[in-house]
Amino acid sequence: MIYLFLSYLFFPLIKLLSLLRGKDKPFKKILVIQAAKIGDFICSTHLFREIKKTYPNSRLTVMVNPIVKEIAELNPYIDEVIPISSKGYKGFLGKIRLANLIRKGRYDVGITLNPNLPFTIGMLWGLIPIRLTVMPNFCGLTFRLASKFFTKLEPHASGRLVVETYLKLLNHIDIKTDNIAKEVYQSIEADKRVSEFLGLINKPLIGIAVSSGNKLKEIASKKIAEIIDQILKEIDAYIVLIGSAQDKLKAQEVLSLVKVKERILDSTGRFNLGELPALIKKLSVFIGVDTGITYMADALKVPIVYIPGPIDTSEQRPVESRMISIFHRLSCMPCSFVFKTTSFCKYNSKDCINLVTSEEIVLAVKKLLEN
Template sequence: MEESKNIQLKEFTRNILVIRLSAMGDVAMVVPVLRVFRATYPDVKLTVLTRKFFAPMFSDIENLEVYPAEVNGKHKGFFGLTRLANELNKLGINEVADVHNVLRSNVLKTLFLLRGKKVAQVDKGRAEKKALTRPNNKVFKQLKSTHQRYADVFSALGYPIDFLTHNFPKKQALTKNILSLTQGSTKKWLGIAPFAQYDSKTYPLELMVEVIETLDKENRFEIFLFGGGKKELDILNNIASKYNNVINVVNKLSFEEELKLIGNLDIMVSMDSGNAHLSAMYGVHTITLWGVTHPFAGFMPFAQPIENTILPNLAKYDQIPTSIYGNKIPSGYEKVMYTIKPEKVVEAVNKLSL
């Protein structure tokens, strides 16, 4: 036992703590960054501090340990974070990459600084994002991607990485539950995630139903609906019950199994939300529909071409983006996504399925 422990210690020269506690889409955007890091620096161990629920996202990355943060339990508050820092310190942390930059991560970062550890923190680009989203004197230009902002944190620690070296993982084997759900379908597998945190970047449900109905009639796709929560479950069950080729995934798979299914899709249609980043991290063709947010803010799904984005009428709604997260809606901007016609979404799906 002692011998294997010594081998483990010799295998890694350093252990970097990576802090990203939430939200799901932001955590998913870290995954490609860490894939490249592991391939570039195989002798450096990564310890990712995040919610336990998110651990399956990192399952394809070797020599990476997920340490669960219980921020509503034993790690709550300053004393809880102090306890967490002590626990992490026992793992032999050498450096800290804070890719979250919130109060909790700042406290942890400070505690490690006091221990003499080198730390680096993500620059969220707040000033340039404010210039991009303000209604007057808007500076409308492409900002640095969130993936690159994360990569810059590692560069600051002395570990530059190049996304051109990134390789997507192989498709994962399907479980019995997934095989039962998919019913052995040999059609193209299309995922549709019709919801987002804010209505301002959620495609109107009646228009999404038109998209689903048209694609169902083509009889070329097995359509899987993704969402979460009781309200979304009921809505998606109702939609799925009306069509032959539509399956509601909600509450039928574990999160780990859901990720395996997403990784085996041919195409995903999503809002500017977490599901877009989940599918993109597996290299799935991902079509994104945007409302009052915009790809210029840096939240494009990883390695997806701009052609896979569908935007509303920017000439009519020239204040877009009105916010980074979709939480600010100017008067008269409540229905911007109605300018995205269902036919355009169907056309984008069919183009990628050729």
């Protein structure tokens, strides 16, 4: 709370210094902060496009989680990528470092898609004259007090897609659009590397994400193995296991459990994030929970079998591609929201994930392949 106290104490002076910088329009320098992980970054890409379409001569800087640095640097609408981690702005000195970094950028507009105290303080002390953010539908007292330091807030309403809320946020800098299409870009050598990996396969490729950053959403190895066995029994196709190098052990566990060892390709750890879109776009169907690669598949318009599990799909879900969503209505669903996530099941059952059967998933795969 000391940061809030200091901000309120010196707010008249900070406001004056910010205004002395002026509010150039069309804006010359715009900062967007999206420090969440892969899926959240991909679900923000429509903002970068629409900002540059409206202000093509502006310099767009995006602060990102280091995890997404690769795909952020490939985005043609972003002029500068600044990786930031939460460790970098911890404590009082961390807040000062963040504010100094922002102040040196001399931005005309600052937009944070992560409505929290550090970025509020960073943009305020960084002397950005126009400061925008989303007002979460779930919000604690600290941020409610800090939210007074933004020049404009866009309330996020329950039941509305967060990507739509982001677009409404842009209305405050005269950007009018309803285009929520997401975009991902790949590195130059990506197609070549993927072609070498796939060889001469000319059968449907069905991708399965082996893990999730949030373990509450993750499908168990045994269930993944059951899905693979049933797909390979009923469909003349190849399975592609998808994940990062950290998912290699789980992929090996899945492979040890499957009965049918042929027609399975393990891509975990084979491709970096800049190369992965080249593999995803080759898939005939992607099977995934609410995870970053699901939104990559959505951006690339790959058909998706989607297992939302605990999340509120009225707020966030794939919207671009043909999709079959599989879930069982439970009294405890949803329990995880865009601005109020949870990483554990209070009933210790994960029924929202575990009750989805391999038969349901395989039937959905067949329907998407038929169409």
